[in-house]
Amino acid sequence: MKTPSSSKFVLVVLSLSLFIFLSLPSTCLGAKAKCHSEDKKALLEIKSALNNPYLLASWTPETDCCHWYLLKCNEITGRVIELFISGGEISGQIPEAVTKLPYLRILEFRKLSNLTGQIPFFLTKIPQLEELTLSWTNLSGPVPSFLGQIKSLTSLDLSFNNLSGTIPPSLGNLKNLTVLHLDRNKLTGKIPESLLAKFKGNAPDIYLNHNMLTGTVPRSFGDLNFSYRIDLSRNRLEADVSFLFGKNKTVQFVDLSRNLFQFDFSKVEFSDNLIYLDLNHNKIFGSLPVGLTEVKYLQFLNVSYNRLCGEIPTGGTGRLQDRFDSYSYFHNRCLCGDPLPACKKK
Template sequence: MKNSSSYSSAALLAFSCLLFLSLPSPSFCAHPKCNSHDKKVLLKIKADLNNPYHLASWDPKVDCCEWDALECDRNTGRVIALTVFAGNISGQIPPAVGDLPYLQNVDFHKLTNLTGEIPSTVTKLVHLTFLRLSWNHLSGPVPSFLSQIKTLTFLDLSFNNFTGSIPPSLSELPNLLALHLDRNRLTGNIPESFGNFAFGNSVPDIYLSHNMLTGTIPRSFGGLNFSLRIDLSRNRLEGDASFLFGKNKTVQFVDLSRNLFMFDLSKVEFSENLIYLDLNHNKIFGSLPQSLTNLGLQFFNVSYNRLCGQIPQGGKLQSFDLYSYFHNRCLCGAPLPACK
């Protein structure tokens, strides 16, 4: 009897454990369903984009947290990321995007038939940190109202058809880490206010290449310490750019190529952090400073300028081919022909 009782107790315990494990456990298994408001807004966005095949998974009969091209918060079921990437989508960015109040990431990338302007409703997204609207056919001005989204850390509007000047108010984004306005049709000057990025929490990497910008670089840029990159190439900028450099600067990548800059390179001091320097097709004069031999350069080009003198021996300077140096006034020495 004693053994029989022990076996019965053990069997009962095992059955209880199996029963417990078979019960639904909201704490560990289930995830909250998509918020009904967010689902309604997403279906409006799909309709505004003409119900593209790229969003075929956006079926109203399915929980929207299971749909492609978006992400929900695991705890609340609110939509926090909208990523529409490389699809055959026509139309404009739906204003309803601004009605997803918990969005942190908005990414409309490589949608070649996406046209029109950026809707002002994006300013309602008070949690937005990442905004990429690149490789599309968006047009109109770069809107100044983007400066209202103080949470932004990344703003990419590259490879579009934006026109007009750069809004000075973008410098009011205190948390911005990267600003991409390259590959557009922007005109006018670089805003003087961009020197005020230093008053934020960081200085963003700035990409302004392949536009039609004119004038000089604001002197206020001299007080900035770009953490990684600055690219001003392929514009019509002129004047002095030497104040972008300095022994204590942290910037690693500087591209000023194909502009009209004119300054004496021999007087420039370079930081040992610099690994990429492109100055080709400008009006830069003087000689190459010996300090360049102390840099761990991975890319270097000073061709098509007005430089003279012998290329310093040592470091990485002889590892670049003659095309990095040719078409200067009287530059000589390896890898160019020997000085006379």
């Protein structure tokens, strides 16, 4: 038989348990906020502007838009924070209704060969946009200078399009960038001196390859550390870029191939972070630096089609002879030694 005191104790415990349970966030209870009605309306406008493609078949008025494909909602507020439309039969231009998603952080239109037109100014009206990807489309026209107004951007990917004209200096205002893709377009002119001038120490990974850029690489690039990659390949860039290298550099992937670069390679120093180095089809002269044999994590090397001379260095932890075949070295002025033919005795 229970005493009055024990009953009171049980009641207190149950009341406390119920209080704790009700105090838990809704996400802990398995409940998620429903899609905000204004966001749902905007998404249906986007679908209509893109001619109601099959890719967006799940976008129906009867269902919660947070359950639709190709987007993500904040689980607490129900606001759309990510939109990534990719790989479907979609035609038209970027819909202006994307500006009606005020909490959007990631916007991606990718692998859409029938997406046409120019990059629209209204993208600057998305207040919290952090990642913008417009890639593998038929977008044309210039890289707009107004993109420099989206100060919240951490990633800008405009690769694999039909963009032309020059790189706008205003992109140098995007001081929060961690990666910049302008590769595989038809860009011309010089790399702006101001492109990375406002960065201090660390710079975004930069992809400018497969364009028609000319002139010299800004000297300010040499004052920065690229965390992973710099790719300037397949342009018409020229002069000395040896300042991109150094013992203390953090960059791991460097591709400067198929340009008109010209500098003395024998004076270049390398960091242990380097794992990929492609310098083929340039006008680089001098000899292979002995320090290259000490880059122990180097996995790819190509210095072919340059003006190098002398014997390929031996020894070291890098072991240039064992790790790379003749295709890494051939078509130089007078480079010799294993794996190329032996050097001629004087």
